Amino acid sequence: MSPFYLLSLLFGLAFGQTASLCAPSEYIIHVEKRECTYCLAINTTICAGFCMTRDSNGKKLLLKSALSQNVCTYKEILYQTALIPGCPLHTIPYYSYPVAVSCKCGKCNTDYSDCVHEKVRTNYCTKPQKLCNM
Known part of the structure; x- marks a missing residue:
């Protein structure tokens, strides 16, 4: 193995996470x-992007910690609350939602993230829509 190839490999392993494209992205909930009478479209930010992962084909040769598959997840979150218009008096018209301030590559935490691989189309309105700009 040439010294240049070995040095490139070590550099890539050491600084691979810095090249990850994981950042807050605009999203509409x-x-x-x-x-309530209306559906509320809320502009917010979520964590999205690419994170470096490791090939687990050599799992017998690697430590268990080296096999983790990182995802783009929240580093810092703020919660904001919006008022859903057209709700009757007996209904609580407020909805709290997360706003990604910063993101990181790490393990998916099911306490605050959806870690499912399949994409299901559920983010739509069935009622007239109102826009919420926070």
């Missing part, structure tokens, strides 16, 4: 309640 659609929120509606059965009792």
